[in-house]
Amino acid sequence: MKTRIKKVVLHHFRGATGASTIEFNTQKPIVLIFGENGSGKSSIIDGIDMVCNSNYGSIAFRSSTKPNQHLPAIGAKLGDVAIELSTGDKSWTATLGSKGVIVSEADRPPRVNILRRSQLLRLVETTPGERYKEFRQFLDVESVEASEATLIQAEKDAKSRLETALKLHSQALEYLKTSFESENHRQGDTADIEQWAADRVSSSVADLSTQKEALQTAVNRISTLRTRQVTTFTNLGRMA
16 A cells, blocks of 8 residues: 655745645545745755655755755754655654755655656656656556566567477478479379378378277287187196
């Protein structure tokens, strides 16, 4: 089951000069955050990015800004910044230190992938192959790739078996052709050769059946003779 974020609390983070709480309905598959420019949409996402990925958020993409100076709200200090994130049964808190983001809890926060405007533009402009690489971090494609690899291997195995079967068929047909020409002293087409082989197989089976019956008759006769011989010797012994 996927982990869903239930609540985010921003303390002196960017536009949140105090403590701003945002609660999400975890029963909904999609949550939409909307508002006018400067209303705090990016602050919410950056706060989630800070806790889950230990990143500075969108401000890290602006070369003219310094996170330690621009992330604290107006009038707040670096040590005042804190982001609380909870999923219902677990919670995490991220703060800012001189060396970067600090997540206090030992348990790993939920995995969050954030697709930003620059990445969207790159997806539109890049090649299909590069676009797939970008999307891999947002989609669980391991099972799809495993199935694809299995299908590719199955195709290779099928081709290998087909090539082997075709080779054996060609060898068998060549052998039949040689046998046919040796017995009939003439060349024949494939249909003639296959029909000849089928007739020979049927004939051979019939001959074997005849030989089996003859051998079984001979065995029965020998058995009868042995029985009579034993009876004769027994009678002679009694007469003596």
